[in-house]
Amino acid sequence: MLSPEVQRRIDRELAKYPADQRRSAVMSALAFAQDEHGWLSTDIMDAVARYIGMPPVAVYEVATFYTMYNLRPQGRFKVTICTNLPCALSGATEAAEHLKARLGIGFNETTPDGRFTLKEGECMGACGDAPVLIVNDRRMCSWMKIEKLDALVDELSQAAARGEGRPGHGSGGPAK
Amino acid sequence: MNAPSEFLNYGPDAILMVGLNGRNWRLADYVARGGYGALKKIIAEKIPPEQVVAEVKKSALRGRGGAGFPTGLKWSFMPKNYVGDKYIICNSDEGEPGTFKDRDILRYNPHMLFEGMAIGAYAMGATRGYNYVHGEIWAEYLRCEEAIEEAYAAGFLGANILGSDFSFHLYNHHGFGAYICGEETALLESIEGKRGMPRFKPPFPASYGVYGKPTTINNTETFAAVPWIMRNGGEAFLELGKPNNGGTKLFSVSGDVERPGNYEVNLGTPFTTLLEMAGGMRGGRKLKACIPGGSSAPVLPGDLMMATDLDYDSIAKAGSMLGSGAVICMDETRCMVRSLRRLSYFYYEESCGQCTPCREGTGWMWRMVDRIERGQGRNEDLDTLTSVAGNIAGRTICALGDAAAFPVISFIRHFRDEFQYHIDHKRCLVPAYV
Numbered sequence A: 001m002l003s004p005e006v007q008r009r010i011d012r013e014l015a016k017y018p019a020d021q022r023r024s025a026v027m028s029a030l031a032f033a034q035d036e037h038g039w040l041s042t043d044i045m046d047a048v049a050r051y052i053g054m055p056p057v058a059v060y061e062v063a064t065f066y067t068m069y070n071l072r073p074q075g076r077f078k079v080t081i082c083t084n085l086p087c088a089l090s091g092a093t094e095a096a097e098h099l100k101a102r103l104g105i106g107f108n109e110t111t112p113d114g115r116f117t118l119k120e121g122e123c124m125g126a127c128g129d130a131p132v133l134i135v136n137d138r139r140m141c142s143w144m145k146i147e148k149l150d151a152l153v154d155e156l157s158q159a160a161a162r163g164e165g166r167p168g169h170g171s172g173g174p175a176k
Numbered sequence B: 001m002n003a004p005s006e007f008l009n010y011g012p013d014a015i016l017m018v019g020l021n022g023r024n025w026r027l028a029d030y031v032a033r034g035g036y037g038a039l040k041k042i043i044a045e046k047i048p049p050e051q052v053v054a055e056v057k058k059s060a061l062r063g064r065g066g067a068g069f070p071t072g073l074k075w076s077f078m079p080k081n082y083v084g085d086k087y088i089i090c091n092s093d094e095g096e097p098g099t100f101k102d103r104d105i106l107r108y109n110p111h112m113l114f115e116g117m118a119i120g121a122y123a124m125g126a127t128r129g130y131n132y133v134h135g136e137i138w139a140e141y142l143r144c145e146e147a148i149e150e151a152y153a154a155g156f157l158g159a160n161i162l163g164s165d166f167s168f169h170l171y172n173h174h175g176f177g178a179y180i181c182g183e184e185t186a187l188l189e190s191i192e193g194k195r196g197m198p199r200f201k202p203p204f205p206a207s208y209g210v211y212g213k214p215t216t217i218n219n220t221e222t223f224a225a226v227p228w229i230m231r232n233g234g235e236a237f238l239e240l241g242k243p244n245n246g247g248t249k250l251f252s253v254s255g256d257v258e259r260p261g262n263y264e265v266n267l268g269t270p271f272t273t274l275l276e277m278a279g280g281m282r283g284g285r286k287l288k289a290c291i292p293g294g295s296s297a298p299v300l301p302g303d304l305m306m307a308t309d310l311d312y313d314s315i316a317k318a319g320s321m322l323g324s325g326a327v328i329c330m331d332e333t334r335c336m337v338r339s340l341r342r343l344s345y346f347y348y349e350e351s352c353g354q355c356t357p358c359r360e361g362t363g364w365m366w367r368m369v370d371r372i373e374r375g376q377g378r379n380e381d382l383d384t385l386t387s388v389a390g391n392i393a394g395r396t397i398c399a400l401g402d403a404a405a406f407p408v409i410s411f412i413r414h415f416r417d418e419f420q421y422h423i424d425h426k427r428c429l430v431p432a433y434v
């Protein structure tokens, strides 16, 4: 279930913690698995539990607590936009509305073609760059005024058409 | 990473964020700015650890993460003759709405943080450490990973630092989305690979921290100030600010200003100076309200804020908190009900659910503010809100309960008319809205 690449990345994290505290690497391990699979199925969480050597239920607890873990299939590109007050004062509300209109979906929904999932985020510690959003947990985009949003959606649509982005998008139904 | 191209200007007072252009973050650049000089000197001259702590005490450096606790005093709580590993942890889990200063330290000057942590480790006899980086800033995390490797390779971290018998192993740890993990004991749980649920205190981290070991937790900016203090003396740092409020502070200015951004100013600087640095209010409008210390700090009416100086004691006297130094400015076109609604939603979303008053109270408050905003408020709602908020504050394991209550109490205290208008007229008093 966990590719050699994911295992290599987890091993690198494990080395940061005392030998009897392997569990400390669980957050990174889940994030790496998500990078590859797009979301965390029970099978994947169980594989992480086995690899680290901790009870599966303890892995589920972590996966359900932190908001960036995907517990359902997502679109190829998950776009999370911060709408908290400091960002809202600099155009985040309008940016979020624009994304919804452009993609034709609301928050926590996935486009029928399985390309995009839209999420509402909380403060990303980048309020000076508002509006800010994050693509697939890793790529932060700053000062996302309307033109830049359109350019991003175009770029990601093309990437999705080439089969890029994360796997795991399913029927296009609602994503959690 | 969206680094502005030429020159980063944090203002004329800047001592920590000076000489940075977004690209000169590497070890060689930092050393060229005099970096790691303090650590080298301490090790070469075998300066006693107590003397380092004493210097930090003299500087009147106070925690930059929110609570403003005196750093030197905190450091002196670490047990001295403990056998086994002791830890120091940097709280780079910057998620307090309005705060974006630590991110700049991590991406533009990461070695300043690592040097500060190494000096802290020396002073407290800590052998291991973690830098807990906010989940949303992956690029900054990768930069810290690269920078930390440079520091190990140059012998500033690891075993036998600079050939001495002082060893300190530091690692970056990446979060994955939970505001509560900024709370120090939730952060400890998170490093242990658990849900970020705050712990009861006591025992305090200094006696029972990560993995049950003595631990000291400080904010990124707190550690980052330490090299300057050791290089120039605690007295010099103190003199930049005012008694009990030493040094400079990074303020993250957001909201209705012309140039949102980070500015480093001497503590005690008038707020009006900071506002000028940020280009003044957008479109020349008037400051209606300001949250001076991150969303958890009580809001202040604009005229009160305009008369306040930026230091822990002055802002406290004005009725709020310096907190994390996140200054959120709102102009006269902003609806206070709508603003509070967004903040209340945040605390409701982010409550870890452990304590009943916080878990139930944050949802209750959000529902009431939400219905007032939608024109469905009831006459008794304002009193109920104030009373629910009062019943959360001080009755929870961690301060998230207080953080959720302060905005509610302060928005209603200062802008009660606006809330009442929403209830009576089922619409907003101000023309535009957030």
Ligand SMILES: Cc1cc2nc3c(=O)[nH]c(=O)nc-3n(C[C@H](O)[C@H](O)[C@H](O)COP(=O)(O)O)c2cc1C
Pocket (backbone or CB within 6 Å): B062, B063, B064, B065, B066, B067, B068, B069, B091, B092, B093, B094, B095, B096, B179, B180, B181, B182, B183, B184, B185, B217, B218, B219, B220, B222, B223, B398, B399, B400, B403
């Ligand atoms: C809900 C909550 C969130 C917090 N978030 C942060 C944070 O993002 N960064 C931070 O440094 N401190 C945060 N704190 C404060 C920490 O608990 C702790 O006081 C601080 O890291 C200590 O460092 P300092 O003394 O250097 O400020 C938070 C506290 C609470 C209650």
Ligand code: FES
Pocket (backbone or CB within 6 Å): A082, A083, A084, A085, A086, A087, A122, A123, A124, A125, A126, A127, A128, A130, A132, B097, B098, B099
């Ligand atoms: S409020 Fe949006 S990044 Fe801070």
